[in-house]
Amino acid sequence: MNGTPRASQLRVVGCHACGLVCEDTLDGVERGGRVHCPRCGAALHRRRPGSITQAWALLVAALIFYVPANVLPVMYTSLFGRGGDSTIMSGVIGFWRGGSYAIALVIFIASVAVPCVKFLTLGLLLATSRRGSRRARRERAGLYRLIELVGYWSMLDVVVVAVVSALVKFQALSDIEPRIGILFFGLVVILTMLATMRFDPRLIWDGDGE
Amino acid sequence: MKTFSDLIVCEHCDSVYRRQPLPPGAAARCGRCGAILRRAGLDLDRWLALTLAAAIAFVIANVCPVVRISMQGIPNEATLWKSAAALAQGPIACVAVPLALSIIVVPFLQIGLLAWVLAHARAGRRAPGFAPAMRLLVLLRPWSMVEVCLLGILVAVAKLSHLLQVAPGPGLWATAGLMALVTLIANRDVQRLWDLTEPGSNPSGTEA
Ligand SMILES: [Zn+2]
Ligand SMILES: [Zn+2]
Numbered sequence: 001m002n003g004t005p006r007a008s009q010l011r012v013v014g015c016h017a018c019g020l021v022c023e024d025t026l027d028g029v030e031r032g033g034r035v036h037c038p039r040c041g042a043a044l045h046r047r048r049p050g051s052i053t054q055a056w057a058l059l060v061a062a063l064i065f066y067v068p069a070n071v072l073p074v075m076y077t078s079l080f081g082r083g084g085d086s087t088i089m090s091g092v093i094g095f096w097r098g099g100s101y102a103i104a105l106v107i108f109i110a111s112v113a114v115p116c117v118k119f120l121t122l123g124l125l126l127a128t129s130r131r132g133s134r135r136a137r138r139e140r141a142g143l144y145r146l147i148e149l150v151g152y153w154s155m156l157d158v159v160v161v162a163v164v165s166a167l168v169k170f171q172a173l174s175d176i177e178p179r180i181g182i183l184f185f186g187l188v189v190i191l192t193m194l195a196t197m198r199f200d201p202r203l204i205w206d207g208d209g210e
Numbered sequence: 211m212k213t214f215s216d217l218i219v220c221e222h223c224d225s226v227y228r229r230q231p232l233p234p235g236a237a238a239r240c241g242r243c244g245a246i247l248r249r250a251g252l253d254l255d256r257w258l259a260l261t262l263a264a265a266i267a268f269v270i271a272n273v274c275p276v277v278r279i280s281m282q283g284i285p286n287e288a289t290l291w292k293s294a295a296a297l298a299q300g301p302i303a304c305v306a307v308p309l310a311l312s313i314i315v316v317p318f319l320q321i322g323l324l325a326w327v328l329a330h331a332r333a334g335r336r337a338p339g340f341a342p343a344m345r346l347l348v349l350l351r352p353w354s355m356v357e358v359c360l361l362g363i364l365v366a367v368a369k370l371s372h373l374l375q376v377a378p379g380p381g382l383w384a385t386a387g388l389m390a391l392v393t394l395i396a397n398r399d400v401q402r403l404w405d406l407t408e409p410g411s412n413p414s415g416t417e418a
Contacts, residue, residue, distance in 0.1 A: 004225040004226070004227065004241055004242055005225070005226050006223075006224045006225055006226065007219050007224040007225075007226055008224065009226075010226050012214060012217065012219070012226065013219075014218075014219030014220075014221060014224070016221070017344070017345050017348055018341075018344060018345075018348075018401055018404045019218070019219070019221070019401045019404065020213055020215075020404070021213065021214040021215075021217040021218065021219050021226070022211055022212070022213050022214075023211050023212040023213070023214075025211055035211075038211055038213060039213070039341075039404060040341045040344060040345060040404070041341050041345075042345060079373060095368075095369075098372070100368060103365055103368045103369075106361070106365065107365065110361075137243070138242075138243060138244060141222060141223060141243040141244060141245065142244060144222070145222070145244075145245060148352075152312075152352065152353075152355055152358060153358055153361075155308075155309075155312060155355055155358045155362075156358055156361055156362050156365065157362075158297075158305065158308075158309055158362075159293070159309065159313070159355075159358060159359050159361075159362025159363070159365075159366075160362045160365045160366045160369065161297070162293040162294060162296050162297045162306075162309055162362075163276070163277065163288055163293045163296075163362060163363055163366035164366045164369060164370065165293075165296040165297065166288035166289075166292045166293040166295070166296035167277060167279050167286055167287075167288045167366070167370065168279070168281075168286075168370065168374075169286060170281050170284055170286070173281065173282070173284075174281060177299070177300070178296070178297050178299070178300070178302060178305070179302070180301070180302050182297070182302065182305055183302040183304065183305040186305045186308055186309070190308055193352065193353075197352065201222045201223065201243075202221075202222065202223055202224045204223070204243075205223040205224065205225075205242065205243065208223075208242070
């Protein structure tokens with residue numbers, strides 16, 4: 001429990017876009033109406049509208065795309081006449097077997113660990129906020145900041161596939177091309193980032209100090 | 211509508227604090243949730259200088275090849291543009307769009323908008339289009355992925371190095387510089403520019 005007052009108690013609202021603290025005049029506004037920040041013009045709201053529902057929808061869509069992202073090949077490699085598809089996990093295993101443990105670990109963290117941590121954390125935050133849970137609020141707030149910070153690193157594999165396919169273009173000799181899996185993987189990264197942005201971390205604290 | 215320039219609201223938990231003077235380099239943290247409320251940050255001169263440096267690094271990173279390879283004597287090289295374009299072939303071309311946005315277009319917009327806004331702020335006024343520019347900067351920040359791009363290039367080099375001859379190009383060093391500069395200039399603290407350009411504020415950029 002913390003004595004610092006919250007915006008709702010002081011009847012103020014902080015602008016999401018520029019941070020200006022404004023008087024809360026949202027009560028008199030009927031549904032669908034808007035109050036704009038006098039400094040930057042963004043719409044003022046106490047909580048991001050539709051936060052939990054939209055975050056759930058984006059999260060479920062990301063989870064669905066995560067399956068083809070892992071099962072389907074992300075890259076086709078043909079070197080000196082020998083060709084084959086590779087998936088994200090087969091890339092990690094390839095590095096590991098070849099003795100490049102550090103790189104295998106980097107790709108594993110960015111492509112497997114980070115998305116999974118994001119799925120679990122967002123699911124947990126959404127479920128506990130909907131129930132208005134009071135447990136471990138500070139820790140949950142920290143988890144949110146963590147996934148906000150590390151979320152975009154999953155884009156790593158997309159960059160790797162792009163650079164490698166741009167470089168290895170020697171016609172019949174050797175060729176590397178992107179495959180459909182990387183599209184699903186990119187979608188997973190974007191959808192989880194959008195889900196993280198839609199979730200309003202202030203929901204974690206609702207009911208605290210009031 | 212009444213506004214309160216002496217108050218600050220934590221964007222992570224809605225706690226309200228009174229604005230306190232911050233010593234240079236210091237950061238104020240929220241007592242309730244632990245998020246950073248605000249940082250003292252750069253002064254306008256340094257901010258603008260670093261933005262111009264970032265613009266130069268951006269041009270080099272985009273014009274020069276980031277990696278060079280050679281296979282049985284045949285050379286090839288990749289720039290950032292060429293890498294994004296490599297994804298744009300075949301039925302999955304659309305995945306090239308988010309990549310090109312996050313490693314090229316978004317950093318470009320960030321640098322351009324900041325240079326515009328900062329150049330005017332140094333003269334003590336808000337640039338034309340200040341509000342949309344600032345809102346766009348806040349919106350773009352999470353989609354700027356120069357650091358991911360750098361790590362991706364390094365992993366690509368490692369991936370190919372045992373098959374072919376691979377050498378880093380000048381674009382790689384520029385990307386590394388760009389990464390450091392973008393993190394310095396276009397972080398969460400851009401909102402500070404609203405306060406710095408508040409009519410009647412001290413234009414040198416030191417907060418009272
Ligand atoms: Zn505003
Ligand atoms: Zn807080």
